[in-house]
Amino acid sequence: MSDRNAEQLPTTPPMSGPGFYDERLLRTHLEQAAAKLPGSDYYVVLRWIHEILQPKTYIEIGVRNGVSLRQALPVTLRLGIDPAPALIGGARSNERIFPMTSDEFFECHDLRQTLGVPAFGLAFIDGLHLWEQALQDFIHLERIAGPESAILIHDCLPLDALTSQRQRTTDFYSGDVWKLAVCLKEQRPDLRMVTVRTGPTGLCIVNQLDRTSTILASRRNEYVERYTRLDYTDFVTRPERLPKTIGNVRDEIVSWFAGPLETGHGHDPTTRISTTS
Ligand SMILES: C[S@@+](CC[C@H](N)C(=O)[O-])C[C@H]1O[C@@H](n2cnc3c(N)ncnc32)[C@H](O)[C@@H]1O
Numbered sequence: 001m002s003d004r005n006a007e008q009l010p011t012t013p014p015m016s017g018p019g020f021y022d023e024r025l026l027r028t029h030l031e032q033a034a035a036k037l038p039g040s041d042y043y044v045v046l047r048w049i050h051e052i053l054q055p056k057t058y059i060e061i062g063v064r065n066g067v068s069l070r071q072a073l074p075v076t077l078r079l080g081i082d083p084a085p086a087l088i089g090g091a092r093s094n095e096r097i098f099p100m101t102s103d104e105f106f107e108c109h110d111l112r113q114t115l116g117v118p119a120f121g122l123a124f125i126d127g128l129h130l131w132e133q134a135l136q137d138f139i140h141l142e143r144i145a146g147p148e149s150a151i152l153i154h155d156c157l158p159l160d161a162l163t164s165q166r167q168r169t170t171d172f173y174s175g176d177v178w179k180l181a182v183c184l185k186e187q188r189p190d191l192r193m194v195t196v197r198t199g200p201t202g203l204c205i206v207n208q209l210d211r212t213s214t215i216l217a218s219r220r221n222e223y224v225e226r227y228t229r230l231d232y233t234d235f236v237t238r239p240e241r242l243p244k245t246i247g248n249v250r251d252e253i254v255s256w257f258a259g260p261l262e263t264g265h266g267h268d269p270t271t272r273i274s275t276t277s
Contacts, residue, residue, distance in 0.1 A: 021171045029172035033159050033200035040248045042154065045198045046071040046124070048250045049205070052257055053150060055121020059111070061102045061137050062127035062154075063087065069095065072122075079115060081105045082127065102127050106140040119146025119211075126154040129175025130166060131183075132224045138180065138206075139216050145209035156181040156195050156242070157202025161232035174201040179227045182241045187215060187223065194256050198248035205253075208261060 050058070050073050058072045063080035066087035072078050078095045080087075081102050091097045096114070098105050112118055125137045134153060141151055155174035158164035163172050181204050184191055192208040216223070234241070246252040 021169060023171070026171040029159060029163060029170065030200065033172070036159065037157065037197055037199035037202065037248070039198070041199045042196075042201075042203045043067060043071055045196050045203055045248055045253065046152070048253055049122065049150075049152065050076065052254055053122055053148075057115045057117055057121045059115075059120050059123040059141065061123070061125050063097065066095075068124060068126065076121070077115065079111075102133070102137050102140065111144045119144055119149050121148065122150050122152070124152045124154065125177075129155065129168070129173060129177055131176045131179035131227065132220075134177045134180045135183065135216065135220065135223065138184070139220070142209050142213065142216075143211050145211050149209050150205060150207040151209065153177065153180055153204040153206065155201045156204040157197065157245075158232065158235060159201060164232050164235070166228075172200070176228075176230075178202075178235055178242070179230050180204075181243055182230065183223050183227045185241065185243050187219070188213070192259075192261070193243040195243050195245045196248055196253060197245050202245075204243060205256070207257075 046068055050071055054073065055076055057077045057079070058069075059079045059081070060069050061081050063069045063082040063085050066080070066085075069078050069080050069087070074094065076094065080091075080095060080097045081100065082097070083099060083101045083104075085097050085099055087095070087097065098109070111120065120141070123141045125134050125141070127133065127137060138151060138153070145151070155177040158174045158176075158178050159172065163170050164174050164176055164178065166176050168175070181193065181195060184206065185193060190208065190210060190213070191206050193204060193206045195202050195204040246256055
């Protein structure tokens, strides 16, 4: 592993928008990503997951223009958190948008009260693309998870070194969020995880969550120090540190959700979700 010191970066949203940096490079990156992870993209995969789980509630951190938010089923209550939301056509009746950062949201809202349920159904982390913020988002979400909740983490299969740097310099950008998948796999073996090989940069699914677990919060600083040091070379050369992957094929995702609970967590197997849709 690289022993480069963890850099300190501002935690403000990065510049974004197609063509903000270099439009030709964006086209190249999109072509490369399509070649690397062909087939159904993460919007399609998100829709499948909504159809499989049929969650009553869906939380999205990082909604931008609402394309991913609107992969949720019409009956699902959608809650979006984003300091700069730009939803196409504005918020719909089943959408509640909080124009603030995820940290601000969790500081002043009890999500269970906001949603009116004891635990959320499905959540998607796609906000600030620095892994330690994604870790913080995961910690906040897991505290209000139930046995049937699942968390999706975007961008766990980065395209290359340039687009997975911590400092954004390209339109196509995943940041270093993939390090969260490594951290969770190593530090939380009680979680069940898999990454779907879907374009442009992969989608990690985590379930078997445990709202009573405190290890991520209590050792957060140590983990930030340790995992921020990883770089893209580690991603390429140490695949065994990452969760296993499955194809962007609906049946494979259905099978994964229907698979057995893994040991060490203590959930009753009869609480498995239905996988019919
Ligand atoms: C990649 S975009 C989200 C794209 C959207 N999920 C989709 O797939 O269509 C990232 C979004 O995260 C938002 N964001 C940045 N920092 C954030 C933070 N700290 N908390 C929540 N959202 C944040 C940005 O404003 C931006 O709209």
